[in-house]
Amino acid sequence: MVGLQTLHTLTHPVYNSAFFKAQFWDGRSPHLADQAQGPVQAGPEMAAPPKLVEERINSIPEYVEEFKFAYGDKVKINFEKITSTIAIFEKVLVTPSRFDDFVNGNDNALSKAEKEGLDVFIDRGCAACHNGIALGGTMQPFQVAGKYKFASLGGFAGDKNGMVKTPTLRNITETAPYFHNGAIWSLKDAIKEMGSTQLGITITDAESDKIETFLKALKGRKPAITYPQLPESTLKTPKPDSKI
Template sequence: MKKVLVLSAVLASALFAANTDEALLKAAKDAGLRALPATQAEVDALLKEIGVTPNQFTVEKAELGKKLYLEPRLSKSGIISCNTCHNLGLGGTDGVEAAVGHRWTANPHHLNSPTTLNSVLNSTQFWDGRAATLIEQAKGPIQAEPEMATPAELAVARISSLDAYVAEFKRIYKDGVTFDNIADAIASFERTLLTPSKFDEFMGGKLDALSKEEKAGLKTFIDKGCAACHTGVNLGGSMQAFEVAGKYQFANVGDFKGDANGMVKTPTLRNVTKTAPYFHNGAIWTLEEAVKTMGSVQLGIKISDKEAKSIINFLGALDGKIPAISYPEFPASSKKTPKPEL
């Protein structure tokens, strides 16, 4: 009889846990959270759903785009690449408060480099949301004087001076090397930078994918209202109001005030443990401080040490598997290649 009672208690406990987990999964979905797409066709479908026009993806484009993402000759100096500020070995960021570009110039608005990991799934690009697609976004840093400082014509001239690139572009694009095609190839590569995590397994119905502590953190994250802005497939990536309930203590670091309406692109929380420092101006270096600051600035609440720790436990479950990227061998410069300008 005693064994029967023990077995019954175990079964009841397991059933309660399963029901609780299912309720948490439902709450996460109701809050707008969702799993990463598993294929490029699913990426296309999701982008259309959130109002973003996808580019036409091919593996060949992505391979070319990988080279261009890592190609330093796309910068005027010949020493800066997309990977300089969006280092794939550093969570797609650079690990400094404000991006540093051409001639060691810090971003004039003291803006932090957002991650390129999963960035294709943002509904908007740049902190002020001025670009709708990755193609538009890719053109910006290449041409911006404080970043790569390369006019479109120079970028095309550099790539067009390298026969191996010219041949590759001709195979993929009817019109060969153009600035639009350079950006399209880079955007195609960035489409592959998806980082599936155990959170995605949980959202897919694998209820034991998260630990007890991570599930508790997810519940705290939802209950506290964090998912109001950090929602969707990227747990961020859309334009949201900032300083909703209070003043950001480091608002005077840089002069960025958002778009014309004071809206700011909410950063993705995927791989957030790897992308310090935080906020648009990189003024906060720890997740604990970032979580507590969000509570006061955005939600008008005090998040305790215990609650912050719980939420951080969940955030760790968003660390995903970063695609293995092999470093390419670039074609040698030719006599036609425009010289670097330091």
């Protein structure tokens, strides 16, 4: 779900990614169907040109049947259809939490300490950027008030305007390390770093503990996924070293 790649770029979680207003750290993609086209083609990731992807899927009868089942017999299984289908799957990867139960009116869904943490989170200004259903997912300015302690690692400074995609805080206890270059491993340190880089304030240990207590309530119920048996390739399936 979260990985640290050799380029020192932290992978965003796919859970709840359907709620993000922008995809990728520099927000270069507007939605999941567009986003899914990137990693498939990117050299360090899957390095597969669209034509190769289309030939592979169309060479395997079980995949063709599944596409017909989903979209009707006349479906054209092209790159756009394949990658937008991945995006449809990603939309089920949502993780409702006790925080949602609370927002939906169940006052007892959060403990007293978690509610106190939520108050500190709002009072200190975190919700200015970590807001909406994902508590993140929009483009926001970075290093608003101070320099990020590990800014030099990885060399990423945001999009051309210095804006960075705000990560979701859902399931945040499960997605260490933190920040675009994964340089901070403790959630407490990440919260305090936000105080100095984004808000120009010192978050005390006590405040950080309270915020962390609230953030733990964002751990969500994960959907049960049954992994499919993948169909066999055929003699028509392009081999991995095919040149197109």
